[in-house]
Amino acid sequence: xxxxxxLLSTLKETPASAxxxxxxxxxxxxxxxNVASGLYTWLPTGLxxxxxxxxxxxEEMQRAGSNExxxxxxxxxxxxxxxxxxxDYGPELLxxxxxxxxxxxxxxxxxxxxTKLVANELSSYKQLPLNVFQIQTKFRDEIRxxxxxxxxxxxxxxxxxxxxxxHECLEKTYQKMFDAYxxxxxxxxxxxxxxxxxxxxxxxxxxxxxxxxxxxGEDDIAFSDASDFAANVEKAEALAPSGEREEPxxxxxxxxxxxxxxxxxxxxxxxxxxxxLLVQGTATDDESEKFVALVLRGDHQLNxxxxxxxxxxxxxxxxxxxxxxxxxxxxxxxxxxxKGLSVEVIVDRSAxxxxxxxxxxxxxxxxxxxxxxxxxxxxITVADIRNVVEGDPSPCGKGNIVIKRGIxxxxxxxxxxxxxxxxxxxxxNEGGKNQTLTMGCYGIGVSRIVAAAIEQNHDKYGIKWxxxxxxxxxxxxxxNMAKSARVKETAESLYEQLLQDxxxxxxxxxxxxxxxxxxxxxxMGTPLLLIVxxxxxxxxxxxxxxxxxxxxxxxxxxxxxxxxxx
RNA sequence: CGGUGAUUAGCGCAGCUUGGUAGCGCACUUGGUUUGGGUCCAAGGGGUCGCAAGUUCGAAUCUUGCAUCACCGACCA
Numbered sequence: 001x002x003x004x005x006x007l008l009s010t011l012k013e014t015p016a017s018a019x020x021x022x023x024x025x026x027x028x029x030x031x032x033x034n035v036a037s038g039l040y041t042w043l044p045t046g047l048x049x050x051x052x053x054x055x056x057x058x059e060e061m062q063r064a065g066s067n068e069x070x071x072x073x074x075x076x077x078x079x080x081x082x083x084x085x086x087x088d089y090g091p092e093l094l095x096x097x098x099x100x101x102x103x104x105x106x107x108x109x110x111x112x113x114x115t116k117l118v119a120n121e122l123s124s125y126k127q128l129p130l131n132v133f134q135i136q137t138k139f140r141d142e143i144r145x146x147x148x149x150x151x152x153x154x155x156x157x158x159x160x161x162x163x164x165x166x167h168e169c170l171e172k173t174y175q176k177m178f179d180a181y182x183x184x185x186x187x188x189x190x191x192x193x194x195x196x197x198x199x200x201x202x203x204x205x206x207x208x209x210x211x212x213x214x215x216x217g218e219d220d221i222a223f224s225d226a227s228d229f230a231a232n233v234e235k236a237e238a239l240a241p242s243g244e245r246e247e248p249x250x251x252x253x254x255x256x257x258x259x260x261x262x263x264x265x266x267x268x269x270x271x272x273x274x275x276x277l278l279v280q281g282t283a284t285d286d287e288s289e290k291f292v293a294l295v296l297r298g299d300h301q302l303n304x305x306x307x308x309x310x311x312x313x314x315x316x317x318x319x320x321x322x323x324x325x326x327x328x329x330x331x332x333x334x335x336x337x338x339k340g341l342s343v344e345v346i347v348d349r350s351a352x353x354x355x356x357x358x359x360x361x362x363x364x365x366x367x368x369x370x371x372x373x374x375x376x377x378x379x380i381t382v383a384d385i386r387n388v389v390e391g392d393p394s395p396c397g398k399g400n401i402v403i404k405r406g407i408x409x410x411x412x413x414x415x416x417x418x419x420x421x422x423x424x425x426x427x428x429n430e431g432g433k434n435q436t437l438t439m440g441c442y443g444i445g446v447s448r449i450v451a452a453a454i455e456q457n458h459d460k461y462g463i464k465w466x467x468x469x470x471x472x473x474x475x476x477x478x479x480n481m482a483k484s485a486r487v488k489e490t491a492e493s494l495y496e497q498l499l500q501d502x503x504x505x506x507x508x509x510x511x512x513x514x515x516x517x518x519x520x521x522x523x524m525g526t527p528l529l530l531i532v533x534x535x536x537x538x539x540x541x542x543x544x545x546x547x548x549x550x551x552x553x554x555x556x557x558x559x560x561x562x563x564x565x566x
Numbered sequence: 567c568g569g570u571g572a573u574u575a576g577c578g579c580a581g582c583u584u585g586g587u588a589g590c591g592c593a594c595u596u597g598g599u600u601u602g603g604g605u606c607c608a609a610g611g612g613g614u615c616g617c618a619a620g621u622u623c624g625a626a627u628c629u630u631g632c633a634u635c636a637c638c639g640a641c642c643a
Contacts, residue, residue: 011576011577012592012604013577013593015578016572016636017636037634143567144637260643274643275643277641278643298642304641317640317641319640319641319643335643359643477602479602483601513601513604514603515603515605516603517604518602518603519603520604534602
């Protein structure tokens with residue numbers, strides 16, 4: 001490709017709307033343009049990268065024995081009614097009507113369509129297991145699209161679904177997909193980790209997320225500093241403190257200070273106090289059971305996912321309002337405490353390990369010191385409801401927790417029978433009986449990977465693409481081609497030769513100053529620059545500049561070809 | 567959805583307080599100059615100032631409504 005025919009579209013200035021570095025660089029290097037909130041046009045350079053990612057994903061899925069299909073983006077609402085998700089999915093599901101006023105949705109995922117398909121197509125256990133995938137545009141009406149294509153509303157996703165008669169078979173395939181995912185991210189050249197994950201709204205049993213490590217990531221990942229253990233903080237277990245709880249040594253005492261003031265003005269440590277949150281419970285008939293108290297050590301944070309998984313806590317987690325708290329306890333939220341509450345009290349393991357602690361007194365601007373659970377607080381339930389923090393012992397039993405940020409680029413689930421049951425997806429088993437299938441589902445955010453790769457690979461000049469997904473393998477940059485016939489001839493013939501060899505090369509034939517050309521190619525992240533100049537032509541050489549290392553070397557023109565034969 | 571802020575040329579911004587129908591830098595066009603790291607000089611083209619209504623002789627500027635975009639928003643009890 002010649003730059004004179006190419007939609008280069010680089011920007012010198014950073015558009016004000018771009019927050020994260022990948023979004024800024026994607027705009028500046030001319031990869032994407034914004035169309036509306038969360039919707040993007042992919043320009044030629046961006047599309048090349050997207051297609052490369054897509055192809056690597058496709059090749060590895062095929063290698064793992066998955067069949068490629070393509071399902072429609074617009075899906076009948078009936079299917080979603082059948083699975084029960086039409087109501088469950090919420091406002092992220094974009095609903096629309098056709099000219100006959102029939103109800104449709106824009107597919108945020110394709111479990112319904114594929115399960116229906118397989119229910120119709122398969123009839124015998126002999127056809128199992130089955131593994132299918134597609135690479136298709138999804139639409140999720142995000143509350144707050146941000147970070148460019150990282151969290152867009154429309155995005156390109158690879159989704160795969162597997163169907164099995166038995167759970168053991170699913171587990172085998174799950175492992176196979178896990179391995180395929182590792183190969184994919186290895187080939188993409190990204191620094192990634194598989195991490196244990198919560199199954200979230202899709203439901204199911206086992207689940208792993210694949211995260212690209214980057215400070216701008218939206219997820220916290222807990223690692224062990226002594227083993228391979230990695231888990232999303234949502235899911236990472238906070239172990240109970242080791243050793244016996246100390247016996248009470250102080251008497252309970254009422255203090256005329258708000259808990260917060262008490263901690264600030266005296267030497268009461270934060271981690272020797274507890275904070276109490278009143279949340280909506282699942283029981284609705286009995287007034288006192290409408291709420292549940294969650295108690296955490298002062299320095300810890302509530303883990304919403306863990307709390308929602310408790311049977312007596314309403315999901316989604318809903319905090320009681322100040323009015324509700326006043327009505328029930330007759331105090332402000334800041335003075336709540338576990339002693340004497342009329343609702344179920346669920347205490348985090350670490351908070352439950354405290355003795356002689358400090359807490360709110362359920363009266364405005366009053367606190368207790370020297371509180372002890374059994375002696376002062378009656379019945380409590382102990383559970384793991386906090387986020388792990390750096391330095392906690394790792395739940396794997398080895399080492400301590402370190403927390404890093406990650407960008408979720410892949411997610412695999414053992415789905416189980418949820419959809420197969422709802423959509424009546426079954427085959428005849430060996431005994432001639434109808435048997436509901438067990439499913440797995442496996443996603444990769446193709447467009448998100450492009451942004452994640454940039455977050456992880458850039459410098460002050462621009463993008464530094466991993467080789468496997470660079471839009472061009474190399475660029476030919478002639479010095480002062482307009483003046484030197486020799487430079488022009490050499491550059492042209494080099495270009496022709498590389499094209500013949502099938503090298504993806506961009507020939508910068510613009511009448512620009514060298515600085516402009518260098519800056520553009522560095523911004524776009526082309527891995528290799530072939531600089532043709534008078535300076536080296538007497539020796540029949542060109543200069544080679546490596547975008548990643550910055551290294552410059554001279555190479556004989558006849559040897560350039562060999563750089564690309566692998 | 568709630569809070570905050572923004573909306574003036576393709577991009578980045580000034581002008582608004584103190585109403586008199588627009589300006590800067592980059593980009594773009596033309597001519598010259600320069601040519602191994604975003605040259606320099608000159609001359610140009612491009613905007614019904616987000617939309618609608620109101621106040622006024624007169625609105626980018628004041629008022630109201632709407633739209634769009636962006637940032638922040640669990641807990642911190």
